[in-house]
Amino acid sequence: MKKILVTGGAGYIGSHTVVALQQAGYQPVIVDNFSNSEESALAGIESILGVKVPTYRIDCGNEAALRGVFEAEKDIKGVIHFAAYKAVGESVAKPLAYFQNNVGSLLTLLAVMPDFGVENLVFSSSCTVYGIPDALPVTEATPTKPASSPYGRTKQMCEEIVHDVSAAPTNKLRTILLRYFNPIGAHESAKIGELPLGVPNNLVPYITQTAAGIREKLTINGSDYETPDGTNVRDYIHVVDLAKAHIVAVQRLLDRKASESVETFNVGTGHGNSVLEVVQAFEKASGQKLNYSIGPRRPGDVPAIYADATKAAQVLGFKTETSLVDSLASSWKWQQTLK
Numbered sequence: 125m126k127k128i129l130v131t132g133g134a135g136y137i138g139s140h141t142v143v144a145l146q147q148a149g150y151q152p153v154i155v156d157n158f159s160n161s162e163e164s165a166l167a168g169i170e171s172i173l174g175v176k177v178p179t180y181r182i183d184c185g186n187e188a189a190l191r192g193v194f195e196a197e198k199d200i201k202g203v204i205h206f207a208a209y210k211a212v213g214e215s216v217a218k219p220l221a222y223f224q225n226n227v228g229s230l231l232t233l234l235a236v237m238p239d240f241g242v243e244n245l246v247f248s249s250s251c252t253v254y255g256i257p258d259a260l261p262v263t264e265a266t267p268t269k270p271a272s273s274p275y276g277r278t279k280q281m282c283e284e285i286v287h288d289v290s291a292a293p294t295n296k297l298r299t300i301l302l303r304y305f306n307p308i309g310a311h312e313s314a315k316i317g318e319l320p321l322g323v324p325n326n327l328v329p330y331i332t333q334t335a336a337g338i339r340e341k342l343t344i345n346g347s348d349y350e351t352p353d354g355t356n357v358r359d360y361i362h363v364v365d366l367a368k369a370h371i372v373a374v375q376r377l378l379d380r381k382a383s384e385s386v387e388t389f390n391v392g393t394g395h396g397n398s399v400l401e402v403v404q405a406f407e408k409a410s411g412q413k414l415n416y417s418i419g420p421r422r423p424g425d426v427p428a429i430y431a432d433a434t435k436a437a438q439v440l441g442f443k444t445e446t447s448l449v450d451s452l453a454s455s456w457k458w459q460q461t462l463k
């Protein structure tokens with residue numbers, strides 16, 4: 125079984141990817157400092173897989189500790205780097221922490237990998253790198269725009285760092301940059317999912333918490349955008365589908381099929397849904413009415429963005445399988461397991 129190091133493997137997308145890796149015949153090894161996750165995620169993973177996944181509780185920015193993991197595990201074949209802070213609003217309040225953690229952990233990883241002959245990297249990027257696009261859907265060739273938050277800037281900087289490192293003459297690194305759109309949902313077992321921290325900023329946890337009675341009502345952030353129903357449009361991808369994109373990316377790198385040292389892929393469904401459509405789909409999935417009202421626009425929101433998913437389909441053979449209603453049903457099932 126080929127060993128794949130998964131930084132941030134106890135997190136939301138990481139935990140689903142660890143499960144998918146093991147089920148695809150890889151040996152995942154988790155590195156996480158649990159800054160935004162709980163040990164319970166490990167129990168969930170173990171319960172789904174029936175085996176414990178080796179886990180190191182370390183900070184990815186701690187070079188000595190990270191070296192220790194590569195030494196102890198010996199034959200790591202590739203890394204999937206999820207470890208980062210991801211809250212857009214918090215990044216405005218604490219920009220330094222975001223640059224230190226998100227850029228710093230990548231730099232540390234890139235410094236350590238070659239010393240252990242590890243040449244394959246899958247990096248978690250984001251549709252946030254496109255800013256407000258001029259045309260839809262966005263392809264990988266769509267120009268990036270100035271980021272609207274320090275968080276977004278860390279993703280742009282990390283992409284550029286990977287390109288520069290790869291361009292060095294002695295470089296052996298091969299990277300796949302995956303630009304995720306909006307991940308939602310949870311594993312069908314409801315044993316792993318997204319852990320809410322305080323009041324959610326993201327739409328789907330806010331919806332499920334409202335339905336569960338934790339929040340009084342959802343406020344839709346504006347209905348006066350130039351979109352079909354006036355509310356923002358996004359590309360919501362089920363997290364289990366997203367996890368599978370990592371498996372095909374890792375396989376491509378290990379098979380040495382990548383055509384360039386850095387390849388970039390959008391990972392989305394290719395369909396845009398408005399906030400109102402998500403509310404309606406949730407009502408269908410849960411069988412209950414959601415209490416909501418229309419509020420003002422949220423500063424910094426992109427009116428509409430969704431992926432052109434053609435490149436991932438053609439090159440990676442990757443296609444999403446889960447409908448919006450089924451994705452939301454899994455979110456709702458997960459919510460009901462939370463206190």
Ligand code: NAD
Pocket residue numbers: 131132133134135136137138155156157158159160161182183184185205206207208209210225229248249250251304305306307
């Ligand atoms: P998450 O917060 O659930 O998972 C990140 C994990 O990394 C957490 O378990 C956290 O404890 C860990 N971590 C953070 N900094 C670390 C460090 N320095 N050392 C070790 N562990 C560290 O987030 P997620 O939603 O699973 O996102 C995973 C990645 O995908 C992130 O890089 C994020 O920016 C990116 N991404 C997320 C979304 C989204 O909407 N969830 C969209 C696009 C891109």
Ligand code: WQD
Pocket residue numbers: 210212249250251252305306307325326327328330342343344345346356357358399422425
């Ligand atoms: C979705 C839509 C809101 C909450 C964020 C990051 C992005 C990426 C994915 C990491 C928007 C609306 C939300 C609410 C609402 N993450 N909404 N009421 O902003 O598309 O993307 O996550 O890389 O970088 O910015 O996701 O879930 O916050 O919002 O009306 O209470 O739901 O305005 O239109 P977003 P989101």
